[in-house]
Amino acid sequence: MNKVGIIGLGRFGTFWASVLAQEYQVFGYTRTKPENPPCELVDLDYLCTLPVIYLCVPMRTMPEILDRIAPLLSPGTLVVDTCSVKMEPVRWMLEKLPKSVDIMATHPMFGPESAKEGLSGLPLMMYPVRMVPALYDEWSHFFRNHGIMVVEITPEEHDQQAAISQALTHMVGKTLNAMGIEENPIGTLWYRKLLAICKQVEKDSPELFSDMQKLNPYAIKMREQFKIAWDGECRNLGDSV
């Protein structure tokens, strides 16, 4: 069984360990020791000797983690990020990791909640930033074998698309939560669906939300476009906007 390391065992890292454990022997490193670790915990030095390392840390801590692991990695190691934004983290990896290290960008567009009923049909973005093609194929096959819908697009294409899908969904959900919307005896089926989205968004950390909006260069344009569209609808209704 091939060995894989995960740095960061928060909500997503813990979930990701369970996904990888289906075919790999998973080792984990995390700053604060979890109560029920999803895999064998090791120190950072040992973890950096493993052939493949998935980074599941908060996006904002990526530069710091990359600085820490860069001197510990052996040539030929594959480092994979799982950030919800891709251009900026890929830039950091290229800047901070030694040239002898391979780099793969991934964004599993799902988490413990959306994968409750299985991985089938859930999308995962992946892109071979700098790596051996055979290894890229191996990971692509692993994901596909588990029913995941692999989407190969560039980090830039990812950020453009994620801004008007994931970041938009989270922005709408965050706004509705700020309004304090809640269950309602006469709520329609569609309102209940909207509430379910809001409840999900509430589960993510404020840091993830903020990073998703601020580190994706296309998200600010999405927020502007939404506002223009909202104001347009209000004007059509005769509101003074």
Added chain:
Amino acid sequence: MNKVGIIGLGRFGTFWASVLAQEYQVFGYTRTKPENPPCELVDLDYLCTLPVIYLCVPMRTMPEILDRIAPLLSPGTLVVDTCSVKMEPVRWMLEKLPKSVDIMATHPMFGPESAKEGLSGLPLMMYPVRMVPALYDEWSHFFRNHGIMVVEITPEEHDQQAAISQALTHMVGKTLNAMGIEENPIGTLWYRKLLAICKQVEKDSPELFSDMQKLNPYAIKMREQFKIAWDGECRNLGDSV
């Protein structure tokens, strides 16, 4: 089998005829003859002799329809509206219908799409504006017998609640449609749910949307609250709002 009349056989009226037909003999009147009428079509004079009449016409045409049927109704007839807003239509019914006619307000919070998998658990607002209690109980039982969740609240309570559930959901969906959001290869499960809401909202007529927003006195406040919450989130992210 008791007889019931429906005025208006558009998308909702056609659906409603199929619901009522489970226990009643349904007759319909509609301006433009439908290709596949869901019930026996009759003229307005005959329809107005029936003991119970459901109004399934666009909200904005209610005053005109009430003026037309008022002189044709016999004492003791029960007139029921199904509008998505309640205060204003109830006011119109009280103003325009003869005192000898009973009035019931209903708002089935569902349509052909949300009832695709059955009526079970779907909410229906109802309120006895001016009527015989036994008849109100009969209709309440009919709805409950078919799994519908009957919610008795006043027209004012309805409009307050519907503004921050149904009208809000439709406003968000309309805005996202105006932005042109569409299926996306890396769309998350939650984005797909949001898209499903948008697709549903697109099926409703622009008139229904406009009436739901403009005739509900609480909807404008909902739109203001949403905008304040959205701008607040943008400011938290450092956008210049």
